[in-house]
Amino acid sequence: MTEKLLSIHELTKSIGSITPVKGISFDLKRGGCTALLGPNGAGKTTTLRMLAGLIPPTRGEIKHGSADKQTNDWRHRIGYLPQYPKFYSWMSGKEYLSFSAKLSGLSGQKALQRSQEVIEMVGLQQASKRRISGYSGGMKQRLGIAQALVHEPELIMLDEPVSALDPIGRREVMDLLNRLRGEVTILFSTHVLHDAEEICDDMVLMVDGEIAEKGALSELRSKYRQPVLSIEVEPGERELAWLHGLSKRSFVQEAEVGKHRAKLTVTDMGAARAALIKELADNGIELLRFEAGTSSLEDMFMKVVGP
Amino acid sequence: MKPFWIYYQKEMLEASRTYKWIWVPAVFLLLGIMQPVSTYYLPEILTMSGEVPPEAAALFTIPSADSVMASTLSQFSTIGLLVLVLAGMNTVAGERATGTAELVLTRTVSTLPMMGAKWAAMMTLMLVSFALGLAGAAYYTHQLIGPLEWGAVASGGLLYAVWLAWIVTLVLPLGAVLRGPAAAFISLGTAAALSLLSGLLPSRFQWSPGRLSSMAAEWMLGAGAGAWAPVIAALLIMLLSIIAAAGLLRRSPLSPQS
Numbered sequence: 001m002t003e004k005l006l007s008i009h010e011l012t013k014s015i016g017s018i019t020p021v022k023g024i025s026f027d028l029k030r031g032g033c034t035a036l037l038g039p040n041g042a043g044k045t046t047t048l049r050m051l052a053g054l055i056p057p058t059r060g061e062i063k064h065g066s067a068d069k070q071t072n073d074w075r076h077r078i079g080y081l082p083q084y085p086k087f088y089s090w091m092s093g094k095e096y097l098s099f100s101a102k103l104s105g106l107s108g109q110k111a112l113q114r115s116q117e118v119i120e121m122v123g124l125q126q127a128s129k130r131r132i133s134g135y136s137g138g139m140k141q142r143l144g145i146a147q148a149l150v151h152e153p154e155l156i157m158l159d160e161p162v163s164a165l166d167p168i169g170r171r172e173v174m175d176l177l178n179r180l181r182g183e184v185t186i187l188f189s190t191h192v193l194h195d196a197e198e199i200c201d202d203m204v205l206m207v208d209g210e211i212a213e214k215g216a217l218s219e220l221r222s223k224y225r226q227p228v229l230s231i232e233v234e235p236g237e238r239e240l241a242w243l244h245g246l247s248k249r250s251f252v253q254e255a256e257v258g259k260h261r262a263k264l265t266v267t268d269m270g271a272a273r274a275a276l277i278k279e280l281a282d283n284g285i286e287l288l289r290f291e292a293g294t295s296s297l298e299d300m301f302m303k304v305v306g307p
Numbered sequence: 308m309k310p311f312w313i314y315y316q317k318e319m320l321e322a323s324r325t326y327k328w329i330w331v332p333a334v335f336l337l338l339g340i341m342q343p344v345s346t347y348y349l350p351e352i353l354t355m356s357g358e359v360p361p362e363a364a365a366l367f368t369i370p371s372a373d374s375v376m377a378s379t380l381s382q383f384s385t386i387g388l389l390v391l392v393l394a395g396m397n398t399v400a401g402e403r404a405t406g407t408a409e410l411v412l413t414r415t416v417s418t419l420p421m422m423g424a425k426w427a428a429m430m431t432l433m434l435v436s437f438a439l440g441l442a443g444a445a446y447y448t449h450q451l452i453g454p455l456e457w458g459a460v461a462s463g464g465l466l467y468a469v470w471l472a473w474i475v476t477l478v479l480p481l482g483a484v485l486r487g488p489a490a491a492f493i494s495l496g497t498a499a500a501l502s503l504l505s506g507l508l509p510s511r512f513q514w515s516p517g518r519l520s521s522m523a524a525e526w527m528l529g530a531g532a533g534a535w536a537p538v539i540a541a542l543l544i545m546l547l548s549i550i551a552a553a554g555l556l557r558r559s560p561l562s563p564q565s
Contacts, residue, residue, distance in 0.1 A: 052413045054560055080413045086406035088317075090324040102313045103414040147410065 004063075005030040005155055005185050006051070011060035013046050020046040022209040023060065028155065033181050035196030036189040038206035039305050044189035045083055047206070048159045051187075052080040076104045079148030079156040079184075084164070085140060089133035093124055093143050096132060097150050104151035111150075118146040122176060138169035145176060149184070156180070158188040162195055174198060193301045205304060212304045217297075224300040226253075227269035228293055229276065232261040234286035242285055251275065260288075265295065310415055314424030318398070322432055327394050331432055334390045335383065335440030342379040343447040346370065372453040376460055377524040379444040380467055383437065384520055388495070391433055391475050396491035398425045399482030399552060403560065412560045418553040426476060426549050433471055437464070456529060463527035466534055470519035473541040474498040476548045483555035516541035 007027040013020055020043040028034055036044050050057045053075055064074035087096050094115050101111035119128045122142040127135065135143065141161065148156045161177070162170040177186060178199050190196055196203050197217060205213040213220065231246075233239040243262045247255035251272040254265040266272040273292055280287055322328050345352075350367050353359045370378075399422075402408040415421065441464045449455050474494055481490035501517025512518065514536040522534050 054409060054413060075414060075416060078413070080410070082406070082409050084406065085410060087410070088321065088407055090321060095320075099313065099317055100410070100414065103310060103411065144410075151414075 003030045004028065006187075007063045008051070009061050009063075011047065011050060011062065012058050013043075013050060013055070014058045020209050021050070021057075024204075024206070024209075024211050025060075026204050026211065026214055028185055028187060029202075030154070030185055031182055032202055033177075033186040033188075033200045034202040034204060035200040036187060036204050036206065037191070037193060037196050037301070038189070038212075039191055042206040043209040044191075044206055045159055048080070048157050048187075048189055049082075051157055052078065054080075073105075076151060077154045079151065079153035081144045081148045081156070081158045081161060083159040085144035085147075087132045087140065087143065087147075090131060092129050092131055093135070093139075093146075094119060094128040096143070097147055100147045101150045106151055114150050114152070118150050121149070122146045123172070138165055138172070141165055141169065141173060142176075145173065149180075153184065155185045155187065158186070160190060161188055163190065163192070193298055197297065205301070207305055213300070220300070221297055224297060225294045227266050227272070228295045228299075229264045229266055229269075229272060230261065230289070230291045230293070231264070231276070231287070232289035234288055235260045236286065238283070239285055242279075242283060249275070310417075310420040311424050311427075314421050315427055318424055318428030319431070322428060327432060331390055331394050332436040332439050335387055335436040336443045338382045338387055339379055339440030339442070339444035340447055342382055342444055343375050343451055346375050346378075347447075347451040369452060372448050372455050373459060373528050375448050375452055376444060376455065376463070377527045379441070379448075380463070380520065380524050380527065383440060383467070383471070387437070387440065388471060388474060388498070391429075391436075391471060392478060392491045392495055394432065395429045395475050395478050396482065396487040398429065399479050399556065400485065400487035400490050401482075403483070403556070404486060408556070408560045412557075418556045419550070422479060422549050422553040422556065426479060426545070429475055430472060433475055434468060437468055437471060459527055459529050463523045463525075466519060466526055466538070467523035469538055469541050470516065470523060473516050473519075473544045473548075476545040479552035480548045480555060483552045484559070513537075514540045516544060 005028050007025075009025045010023045011021060011025070012023045022043075024043075024047065026034075036047065038044050046055070049055050051062060064077070091099065097115035097118060098108075098111040101114050102108065106114060116128075119125055122145055124139060124142055124146065127139060132140070132143065141164065145158070145161065148158065158177075162173050165173060174195065177188070180186060181199060186200075188200075200217060202216050203214065203220065204211055215223075231243070233243065239260065243257050243260070246252060246262055246264060247257065249272075251266050251268055252264050253267055256263040264272070269292060277290070279285075280290075346369065350365075350369075353363075353367065354361060397404075402411070411421070412418065441460070445455055445457075445460055474497070477494035477497060478490045481493050485493070498517065501512075501515050502520060503517075505512035505515040505517040506521070509518075516537045518537050519534070519541060522532065522537065525532065526534075
């Protein structure tokens with residue numbers, strides 16, 4: 001289960017004077033689902049293109065399969081979906097799939113059979129004989145996933161598979177990916193943390209061409225779980241002064257103070273809650289909302305990505 | 308060899324779905340027929356237009372059958388070549404610009420079979436269209452003007468096909484670095500420049516493939532000189548173009564915009 005399917009080491013890509021990917025290293029486990037997360041321009045697409053063999057890396061190495069036996073037919077064992085997949089619009093969906101399958105080394109008969117299977121898997125049966133030029137955006141995206149799967153790859157790499165879709169199309173694609181988990185190894189890039197949390201076990205967070213954070217989602221979640229208090233008060237001078245004074249308390253690690261709300265990261269939730277409630281009562285602060293909870297990956301994401 | 312056939316089938320299907328298999332042969336057939344027919348009827352057209360005195364029109368002699376065939380070739384040189392280059396300019400440049408190359412190239416290690424297939428498909432279209440046009444011209448010349456020497460027509464035609472082939476092949480490597488229209492313009496420009504140079508300095512440019520068009524016309528007139536050097540040069544250009552195009556496409560499979 002923990003067999004490495006792909007490992008990359010110090011992968012770097014320079015294009016002219018800019019370096020979109022600056023020496024990243026990570027491994028993919030067989031059967032796992034990894035999200036490549038990061039804001040726009042973090043180097044996700046460049047990384048995936050290198051992994052798909054579209055552009056050569058400037059430095060570093062990509063190892064497919066287990067570490068010692070390096071095989072040359074790895075291209076036939078990966079499926080790749082670019083961010084904006086473009087098809088031959090004069091072909092029908094089914095023709096395109098069997099053309100792709102044949103290119104990946106399937107025999108004519110097998111290619112047709114697999115095309116039919118993946119068409120049903122992504123739910124394009126009705127449109128399979130129509131020209132791709134008449135497909136909607138969501139249909140094209142599903143056709144893109146179908147072509148990534150048609151040759152039964154071990155690893156599929158999807159570049160922003162849901163970013164361009166409406167909520168319904170997004171839902172469909174996420175459900176499809178959820179069904180595929182376990183059967184194939186999935187690496188997909190996204191800038192939406194929520195998508196990653198939904199289906200993935202591992203994540204790699206890239207910022208400015210470097211890996212800012214990586215690991216299992218559950219580990220990261222507990223690593224970044226911190227007690228957080230959020231307080232909202234009625235607007236007023238006394239209230240505002242009190243809010244601004246909060247950051248000086250000993251139990252407060254970090255404070256974000258707004259116009260009439262504050263978000264405190266605290267060391268000891270119990271002590272902080274008791275102390276604050278007492279203060280609120282003593283000072284007669286007009287309280288609107290008082291909430292105790294934990295910070296999420298979203299906060300971590302914002303903190304790492306933000307300025 | 309298998310990827311080659313898959314690509315070749317794809318290219319042929321594309322050419323027929325985008326109606327290239329209709330309009331390119333149609334243009335060549337039309338060009339081929341027009342030359343003998345208009346030559347044959349030229350005296351009557353002149354008389355009918357009324358501004359030429361009948362004596363002058365009578366002076367006009369219908370040229371011999373093989374010179375009509377030779378001038379048909381010059382028809383193909385202009386519009387025919389333009390049509391071929393325009394039909395072929397997006398085979399590589401289009402795949403890069405629209406981004407269809409991205410999906411296809413992740414599946415294959417070598418771009419050589421792909422380029423070879425693109426070239427073969429272009430050649431198929433070119434040869435069929437040109438043969439159709441030449442056959443049309445020969446048939447009408449034979450019917451209207453006089454008997455032809457079929458051997459000279461065939462060998463001249465073959466030589467001319469080599470000339471068309473190398474210019475059309477140029478759009479492959481050019482398309483791998485430039486956009487379609489730029490590739491078309493440069494390949495036509497190269498053809499014109501080489502033809503002009505070999506016309507101006509015939510002794511210096513014995514080997515120039517630009518001579519092939521005028522040599523083909525001479526062959527049709529039955530006065531053929533040896534054409535090995537330009538033919539070999541043209542074949543070399545084609546071979547190098549395909550290899551260069553494959554290499555360039557592997558290096559930059561995507562246009563900067565996509």
